[in-house]
Amino acid sequence: MTESVHPIHKHPFVRKIESIALFTLSVDERAALFALPMQVAQVGAYQDIVREGDRPSRCFTVLEGVACTYKSTQAGKRRVMAYHVAGDVPDFQSLHLKVLDISIATVSPCQVGFVQHDAVRALLRSHPRVGEALWRATLIDAAIVREWMLNTGRRDSYARMAHLFCELITRLDSVGLSPDRTCDLPMTQPELADALGITPVHVNRTIRDLKTAGLITLRNRRLTVHDWDGLTAAAEFDPTYLHLSKREAT
């Protein structure tokens, strides 16, 4: 890329693809990813990166920080659909869908990398396996939304929150960012409320219950899981839907 903010072997994008691809990236493929003309930008917290209705000519990857996809009702009620961490390409769909049906915003201050659609298309042509991996990533994003659908509607708020925490820890761990079941949790309680489909007040009560049950602690925007088995049981968490290559490649 144009600015070498990450050494190639630790590049978030490369790590992400390695965590989900069903093959091992070749040296050539890694180099092609690394060579993508990417415009790196710092974005403060709570900023929209793209908005519903936009017709983007580029897509972006999260290099650092946490972003979220959301939609709003006419009355202004927000619903967060997904969280995005280092390596994710949340708007890859814009390659085929001209008009965005979602908005994507930062949750914490983020470093993001923009790549022109044309450059992505060229990459897909020259390195089809990378394209396949990116498609896999897009399909996995959809699978995650479906799992959230099951949660909101058929699980109570306690299980839902436990499930969200399980998912975040698992995904971060898959890209090497949560080796010890601890992670930064930059979202505020009102934001969690939008992600879980409940109210901020009830988020607070639910977190309190999870703490009281001894499953987690959450202080200073830092989440720690104390009882992973207890948390996964409360959430009925089964990571199959994340389609991590480590588990699926067999």
Place this chain on the structure above:
Amino acid sequence: MTESVHPIHKHPFVRKIESIALFTLSVDERAALFALPMQVAQVGAYQDIVREGDRPSRCFTVLEGVACTYKSTQAGKRRVMAYHVAGDVPDFQSLHLKVLDISIATVSPCQVGFVQHDAVRALLRSHPRVGEALWRATLIDAAIVREWMLNTGRRDSYARMAHLFCELITRLDSVGLSPDRTCDLPMTQPELADALGITPVHVNRTIRDLKTAGLITLRNRRLTVHDWDGLTAAAEFDPTYLHLSKREAT
């Protein structure tokens, strides 16, 4: 295809692609679609076509009838994620995700067509534009799930049900199956409950309210919308998320 159950110009698959593609299918492309080696089968109502955990070697398209994608909690609570009508390819994702994270079942008796992954891959190679259209279809399916996410969590059951009816009528109309805002609605109330994330009892109350408001009638599995503007208003329905080519190609 191997069995000519549909004349080429009315083939559900062709119609569907024409309803969402950003280009007009060439004669060659239509012929290629029509020539796909497809194994046609009749499936009775309430039968699983594929199940969570399967590793399919083929995908299928709905030729006739209504199918649904669903997931279940360990406690057996079901959540319907999407409905599929004529022309849809609900498990296209299985081309890239080996293990299915969802189950797909018929709602009404269906005619379905199975196509081997290899044949699909060959089609994608020989007719890349068709491949693009199919990717669009997959991404649109994901967009629909996201719209449902907004519904379940940030709209009440009345708006949710209105929204579902608006979506079904619009989608059927786009493939020519609901020219007059009337359609078959084969799903029972308990099934609607699973789609809306509420209980069967509450489905009944909500339908009653929609009828009382003069927006719809629903008798003998047949839905008729009497006040389209009223229904779309109650639902805050905006069809942008369906990405119909008629609207998006401009």
Place this chain on the structure above:
DNA sequence: CGAGCAATTGACCGGCGTCAATGGGCGTGG
């Protein structure tokens, strides 16, 4: 014709929403 499930309705309950109040952290401007 009987079993089983869908449809419908009433009575009651509970999880979560709403409202309101308090305290705390943090940025900003005087």
Place this chain on the structure above:
DNA sequence: CCACGCCCATTGACGCCGGTCAATTGCTCG
């Protein structure tokens, strides 16, 4: 440097949408 304002976090009181339980009717199919 502190005061003010703003929003987040937390908690209690209360209300309501939708869940639960239960009974009745009707349809469909074997």
